[in-house]
Amino acid sequence: MTKIVRPYVIAITGASAQPVAERAIQLLLDNNQNVALILSKGAYEVWNSEMSLQVPVDMTLQEKFWRSRLKVKTGQLKCFKWNNHAASIASGSYKTKGMIIIPCTMGTVGRLASGYSLDLIERTADVHLKENRPLIIAPRETPFNLIHLKNMTTLSTAGVTIFPLIPAWYTKPNSINDIIDFLVIRLFDLLGEDLGNINRWGEK
Numbered sequence: 648m649t650k651i652v653r654p655y656v657i658a659i660t661g662a663s664a665q666p667v668a669e670r671a672i673q674l675l676l677d678n679n680q681n682v683a684l685i686l687s688k689g690a691y692e693v694w695n696s697e698m699s700l701q702v703p704v705d706m707t708l709q710e711k712f713w714r715s716r717l718k719v720k721t722g723q724l725k726c727f728k729w730n731n732h733a734a735s736i737a738s739g740s741y742k743t744k745g746m747i748i749i750p751c752t753m754g755t756v757g758r759l760a761s762g763y764s765l766d767l768i769e770r771t772a773d774v775h776l777k778e779n780r781p782l783i784i785a786p787r788e789t790p791f792n793l794i795h796l797k798n799m800t801t802l803s804t805a806g807v808t809i810f811p812l813i814p815a816w817y818t819k820p821n822s823i824n825d826i827i828d829f830l831v832i833r834l835f836d837l838l839g840e841d842l843g844n845i846n847r848w849g850e851k
């Protein structure tokens with residue numbers, strides 16, 4: 648039997664940090680990882696409004712789109728449509744290395760906190776929680792209102808790691824790319840993956 652390389656599920660929702668999401672996909676594939684990718688319906692709109700890009704909704708075309716845009720031939724990439732409830736990753740019996748929602752909207756935070764599993768992102772996150780697998784969300788909103796904070800507390804209590812997209816300045820970033828790499832590489836530190844080099848405190 649062929650050994651399946653377990654994927655990281657990367658979910659991109661419609662918050663304002665799409666370049667961070669695409670760098671996460673790129674670094675995972677560069678590091679020969681398997682990525683199962685879901686964009687929420689809202690994420691397609693944000694790609695269009697903020698990045699002036701139409702991400703293909705056809706999944707085969709989308710896989711080609713990311714490979715060409717990110718200039719990466721290694722790793723495995725499978726894209727899933729937001730309403731594909733029959734997807735492998737929607738079942739607890741399909742094993743993964745964990746799930747990262749990056750960026751994570753306050754809408755998705757609210758739906759996860761209330762157990763509302765309508766789209767594939769919500770269902771897969773719910774599955775990760777019930778299977779006690781790593782689930783990390785990278786919220787992007789400012790300021791937070793009380794409902795956001797309460798929802799994030801609920802998720803944290805349920806075992807979700809909250810990784811807000813807040814940069815560090817002690818790294819003395821020279822560019823936005825330095826800031827993005829710091830965020831993505833620090834996030835994957837939490838999963839035991841070493842995706843690249845960043846300026847770490849105490850290291851030269």
Ligand SMILES: Cc1cc2nc3c(=O)[nH]c(=O)nc-3n(C[C@H](O)[C@H](O)[C@H](O)COP(=O)(O)O)c2cc1C
Pocket residue numbers: 659660661662663664687688689690692693696697751752753754755787788
């Ligand atoms: C250009 C643009 C930027 C947005 N940025 C954010 C954001 O940073 N954080 C957020 O919570 N919602 C943001 N939204 C709103 C969400 O996209 C919207 O609430 C959407 O319904 C969320 O659906 P989703 O969680 O399924 O992606 C933004 C919307 C647009 C059009």
